[in-house]
Amino acid sequence: MELEFLGTGAGVPAKHRNVTSIALRLLDERNAVWLFDCGEGTQMQILHSTIRPRKIEKIFITHLHGDHIYGLPGLISSRSFQGGDTPLEIYGPKGIKAYIQTVLRISQTKVSYPLHFFEIEEEGILFKDQQFEVSCLPLDHGIDSFGYRIVEASHQGELQVQALLELGLKPGPVFGRLKKVK
Numbered sequence: 001m002e003l004e005f006l007g008t009g010a011g012v013p014a015k016h017r018n019v020t021s022i023a024l025r026l027l028d029e030r031n032a033v034w035l036f037d038c039g040e041g042t043q044m045q046i047l048h049s050t051i052r053p054r055k056i057e058k059i060f061i062t063h064l065h066g067d068h069i070y071g072l073p074g075l076i077s078s079r080s081f082q083g084g085d086t087p088l089e090i091y092g093p094k095g096i097k098a099y100i101q102t103v104l105r106i107s108q109t110k111v112s113y114p115l116h117f118f119e120i121e122e123e124g125i126l127f128k129d130q131q132f133e134v135s136c137l138p139l140d141h142g143i144d145s146f147g148y149r150i151v152e153a154s155h156q157g158e159l160q161v162q163a164l165l166e167l168g169l170k171p172g173p174v175f176g177r178l179k180k181v182k
C-alpha cells in the first residue's frame, strides 16, 4: 500500500504543484489504484507516474469545488480510450453524478466501461469487502464535504518457512499453529 501525491495545491494549479489528487496504490493488495479527488491536470500528473488509468477502480471526491473535480471528466474519458473495461466507482457528495453525466452528454463522450456513482449524504460505511472498509465523515468546508477513512482488515503474517526449517522444525500442523500466533 502506497500513497502517491499527484497534487497537493488548492484553488489554481501552480507550475510545480498541481491541484488536489492523491492516489492510493493497492497494486499488491488488489491490483488497483484508488484516487482521492481529481483536480484539473490530474491526467498529466498520472502520466508522470507509473499509474495506469485502467487500474483505477474507485475515485473518492471530497467535495465539489472545481479544484477537486475539474480533472474528472477527462480522466474518465481517457480511461475509456486506453482500453479500460472494468467498472469504475465514483463516490462523492450529491451532485457528482449530474456533473459527470452532463459533461459526458454534452461532449458526446461514450465510455466503454460501467460507471457507478455513489452519492453521499451522511456519514457511514461506503464500501466493505474482505480486504478493506471505507467510511466517511462530514467535514466543515462551506460546501458538502466528506473525509474518507480506509481500514485494512487484519490478516495473518507471512510464515518464514526457511527460518523454521533452519530451526529444525518439520512442516506440518505446527506451521499452521505458528502462523496463527499474534
Ligand SMILES: [Zn+2]
Binding pocket: 063, 065, 141
Ligand atoms: Zn474546497
